[in-house]
Amino acid sequence: MDFDRLPELGHVLSVDQFDRPFLDKICDVTQEIRELRDKPDGKRLLKEQFADRTAMLYFTQPSSRTYTSFAVACQELGVSIVDVRDPHTSSEVKEESLLDSIRTFSSYVDVLIMRSPVEGLARDAAAYLDATPRPRPIVNAGNAKDEHPTQALLDIYTMRRSFKDRGGVDGKTVAFVGDLARSRVVRSLAKLMYHYYDMQLLLVSPPEFRMKPDILAHLDQHRVRYEETADFNGAVRQADVVYMTRVQDEHDAADGTRSPRSFPEFHFTQEHLGILRPEAIVMHPGPRRDELDPATDDDPRSKYWRQMRNGKHLREAVIACILATLQRKRNERRR
Amino acid sequence: MDFDRLPELGHVLSVDQFDRPFLDKICDVTQEIRELRDKPDGKRLLKEQFADRTAMLYFTQPSSRTYTSFAVACQELGVSIVDVRDPHTSSEVKEESLLDSIRTFSSYVDVLIMRSPVEGLARDAAAYLDATPRPRPIVNAGNAKDEHPTQALLDIYTMRRSFKDRGGVDGKTVAFVGDLARSRVVRSLAKLMYHYYDMQLLLVSPPEFRMKPDILAHLDQHRVRYEETADFNGAVRQADVVYMTRVQDEHDAADGTRSPRSFPEFHFTQEHLGILRPEAIVMHPGPRRDELDPATDDDPRSKYWRQMRNGKHLREAVIACILATLQRKRNERRR
Amino acid sequence: MDFDRLPELGHVLSVDQFDRPFLDKICDVTQEIRELRDKPDGKRLLKEQFADRTAMLYFTQPSSRTYTSFAVACQELGVSIVDVRDPHTSSEVKEESLLDSIRTFSSYVDVLIMRSPVEGLARDAAAYLDATPRPRPIVNAGNAKDEHPTQALLDIYTMRRSFKDRGGVDGKTVAFVGDLARSRVVRSLAKLMYHYYDMQLLLVSPPEFRMKPDILAHLDQHRVRYEETADFNGAVRQADVVYMTRVQDEHDAADGTRSPRSFPEFHFTQEHLGILRPEAIVMHPGPRRDELDPATDDDPRSKYWRQMRNGKHLREAVIACILATLQRKRNERRR
Incomplete structure (x- = not known):
């Protein structure tokens, strides 16, 4: 594979920034990296690509x-990592402003990968750094309730791979099941559906955790067909993709609700394997609780473990594109 | 040294899996790695061996x-590491099952090194992963009260090296001193003694911290001579190895006991150096408290600091064997 | 640049160990490393220098x-790192003595970089290790209230670079502003001033946070001119360097004081840019609070972000000198 020709990529903040050509291209790069890794010396070759680069993993x-x-x-691409995982180990305890902290970290590294409970932090940090003389690309690795763009990308990649002999993602029926109100994974993925032809969404949730109006409006606006339903079995029968999610009860306090641990009427069990279409797949972003029975793990249609591994492949592609873009800019400055 | 001919090694879960040929071989490999490291460019050569491999250090x-x-x-062998040291930074806070968490981590790495307060977790994790399509070798780096196999190996290596001009481990008298009931180090090491000829164990402890019946039964079954005693001075006079241990009071709560910080009648002090045999050695797995006087550190028979450094050498050998085994399997699949 | 000819460096414990030739030399090395990094393949060359070395970052x-x-x-020099950031993850919870812990860590690595709330720990650790058969260089990365020598070095480097067309550090007027009593950064830097000709210090603080008598005595003894003042505006008008600091209220409990978050009469704001001399610079060791208005960030005289980045450059030079010294000793032993 040719690292000089990777697609241009700067900040990865929101699924809103992706278009169909990018989605196709990032899936291609992911696939190429996987295939390169499986070749003799492929892993060593990957490891030499960006051996002079450093990433900050800011995971609070x-x-x-x-x-x-x-x-x-990062490490498979040779990129050194430094991490912040406990905000108490950082200067934030000295009441430094969050944006000062982030500018600090960004000063020492080439790329910042951020996961934070603070709403919009990745976006704000990107805007702030862009206004300094030394901007750095930021990857949103999950921000409060709003966005999780690399998860959406790896989900797209997983669907495309699973349906590679059936035309890819286009034309599929996707059932999202569970806490649709607060799953940033589902929110992000739903917003990508309009890039694919002839999609149909089945939104399966208890009434109190229905998909939020902003996403429904987005689907309406882009003419994505969807149906809200509580008929889980019907959805399983109909779907190409059954996308299970966990109750996001970590947001209960902020929301003033008190959720159950899971919704027994929406548990995917061995019985559902019997009504699931033979060519359908089951996905789950993890971690799971009771909504997805481990007894279904060995069914070939269960793709959630593979989906999880795809996370590494896809993220490797994302980082490679970002660093290749930096490299091209550096070379241009030197000319 | 020839990395292609390292002994086969998969999971490292318990001392029960080791036999004498393995014990001899792993000590040889440890020694070879040490000698290689001291050669010019030896450290660089080591660092290139497994530069395409990644290990998870799961240390909760x-x-x-x-x-x-x-x-x-790991790093001296070129292996990248990712770690989990605080379970609160992981998805376990989202109530993921422990085995799901471990399968998750194992999906991204080549080998899992685990230390956990959960009884039997390494063993259970190994069994669980072996039943998946992508098993990964697991190294038990200390599990609750039960086992600490790599510590036992490094202790064996330390004895063998210390007695290299006196026939190695065979025929020695080993005095274990202190909290024999709860020291997993002592428990693991005692279970290896039957692989050596003509050993004699002196089990020196207060009555409430005597060696547990399961280990005594193991010694009986394998005809290892042992004597339970409270005569510390007598044991010091007689022993080739005085193996000191700390009171494991972190287990007090679970045991419903309330231990002293140490047992003054079993403190090894400068006075004991006077009655210790000239060719004997003193060991301690660390960390120490008052049971081992720092004033004895400089005596040439005090091997506990060297023992600790041996920990790195021995663990490097263990990881090298595991990764070389993976490499051979990978090469076989490619043929 | 020639890594074999880097200046000799062992422990870095206190600014007291530095003389003018060393200060000049470490700034030169810092500059050389920066310039090397910006050359094509410079970063890769740096990364190969010490690829067989390991550092412990002990940051409690x-x-x-x-x-x-x-x-x-460290990583830009190819040095592997292992860190301890939370003392609760280490054996200190098992009541191991601090010095035993440090000897333990030092046993596995080539250099120890330490930041601790314990007064004098780096110095004590160095003395302790020097008395063992395997001493290791220690870098004091900030110790309680007393010292922060690498910060002082990077501040010197920042001044020298900023005034490279005006004769460097010599002959400058430096205004230290804020909590001068407890800023170890200011204390360390003030003690270096006598190595430069014709310096003048303006010590601007509220009465309760005046520079401590030990530093004033040090300045007197070395005939460094200084003036204690509360006239902030006057100092800003006169200074070549306005060195702002944060209130170190983390020491309030120990000191039995209760500090304000900042001192409004000593806030550096956009208005001060108007009275600041055109060739002067503004510094701050970070993290900042209200004492330094972010609205001044874009002024070319604001050097605090550059100062922060210089921290990495300078520390790379320090580590390179230490490891090159170890390398020379190793080579000598082999001869």
Whole structure:
């Protein structure tokens, strides 16, 4: 693969910035990196690409798979990492402003990967840094309730790969199930659906956790067909993709609600494997609770473990594109 | 040294899996790695061996020397590391099951090194991963009260090196001193003694912290001679190895006991150096409290600092064997 | 640049150990490393210098810029890092003595970089290790209230660079502003001033936070001219360097005081830019609060962001000197 010809990429802040050509291209790059890694010496070749680069992983919101997949993705590309995972270990305890802290970190590294409970922090940080003499690309690795763009990308990649012999993502019926009101994963992914032809969404949730009006308006505006329903079995029968989600009860306090641990009427179990279409797939962004029975793990249509591994592949592609873009700019300045 | 011919090694879960040929071989590999490192360019050569590999250090139980020695051992072999040291920074706070978390981490790395307060977690994780399509080797780096196999290996290596001109470990008298009931180090090491000829154990403890019946039964079954005693001075006079241990009072709450900080009648002090045999050695797995007087540090028979450094050497050998085994399997699949 | 000819450097414990030739030399090395990094392949060349070395970052006191700059500096030189940032993850919870912990860490690495709330810990650790058979260089990265030598060095480097066309640091008037009693940065930097010709210090603080008598005595003894004043505007008009500092209220509890968040009469704002001399500079070690208005960030005389980035450059030079010294000793032993 040719690292000089990777697509241009700066900040990754929101799914709103992606168009269909980019979505197609980033999936291609992900696939190329995977294939390169499986070749003899492929992993060593990857590791030499960006061996002079450093990334800050600023993860002040708990995370297992996002943190680990980004950390490993960076290191597989040779990128050194420095991390902040506990805000109490940083100068924020000395009442430094958040944006000063972020400018500080950005000063020492090439790219900042941020996950924070603060609404809009990645976006604000990007705008702030862009106004300084030393801007740095920022990757939003999950921000409060609003966005999780790299998760949406890895979900798209997982669908495209799973349906590679059936025309990719286009024309599929996707059932989103669970806490649709607060799942930033579902919100982000739903907003990408209009880039694909002839999609149909089934929004399966308890009444109190229906998809929020802003997303429904977005779907309406872009003429994506959707149906809100509580008929879980019907949705499972009909869907190409059953996308399960966890109750996001970490937001209960802020929302003034008190959610159950899960909704038993929307648990995906072995029985549902019987009504699921043979060519359909089951996805889950993880972590799961009771909404997805581990007894379904071994079914070939269960793609959630693969989806999780795709997180590393996709994030590696994202970082490669960002650093290749920096490299081109650096070379241009030298000319 | 020839990395292609390292001994086969998968999970490292318990001392029960080691036999004498393995014990001898892993000590040889440890020694070879040490000698290679001291050659010009030896450290660089080591660093190139596994530069395309990644290890997860999952350390949710506090640790200084085990964590640091594993982390440095990995890096000296070129292995990238990602760590989880505070379970609150991971998805466990979102009530993910422990085994799901571990499968998640294992998905992104080549080997998992685990230290946990959860009884049997390394073993359960290994069994769980072995039942998935993508098993990963697991190294038990200390699990609750039960096992600490790499510590036992480094202790064996330390004895063998110390007695290299006196026939190695065979035929020695080892005095274990202190909280024998709860020291997983002592428990693990005692279970290895039967692999050596003509060993004699002196089990020196206060009555309430005697060696547990399961270990005594193990010694009986394998015909290892042992004597339980409270005569510390007599044991020091007789022993080839005086193996001191700390009171494991972190287990007091679970045990419903309330231990003293140390047992003054079993403190090893400068006076004991006078009655210790000239060719004997003193060991301690660390961290120490009052049971081992720092004033004895400079005596040439005090091997506990060297023992600690051996931890890195031995763990480097263990990781090298595991990764070389993975490499051979990968090469076989490619053929 | 020639890494074999870097100046000799062992422990970095206190500004008291630096003389003028060293100060000049470490600034030169810093500059050379910066220039090397900007050359094509310069970053890769740096990364190969010490690829067989490991550093421990022992940071049990919160820090953003010091930690990150050291971590990145190490990695840019190819040095692997292992860190301890939360003492609760280490054996200190098992009541190991601090010096035993530090000897433990030092056993696995080539250099120890320490930041601790414990008064004099870096100095004590260095003395302790020097008395063992395996001493290791220690870098004091900020110790309680007393010292912060690498910060003082980067401040010197920042002044020298800023005044490179005006004779460097010599002959300048430096206004230190704020909590002069407890800023270890100011204390360390003030003690370096006598190495430069014809310096004048303006010590601007509220009465309760005046510079401590030990520093004033040091200035008197070395005949450094200084003036204590509360006339902030006058100082700004006169100074070549306005060095702003934050109220160090983390020491309030220990001191039995209760400080305000900042002193409004000593806030540097846009209005002060109007009276600041055209060739003067504004510095701040960070993190800032209200004492330094972000609206002044874009003025070319505001050097505090550059100063912060210089932290990485300078620390890279310090580590390079230390490791080159180790390398020379190793080579001598081999001869």
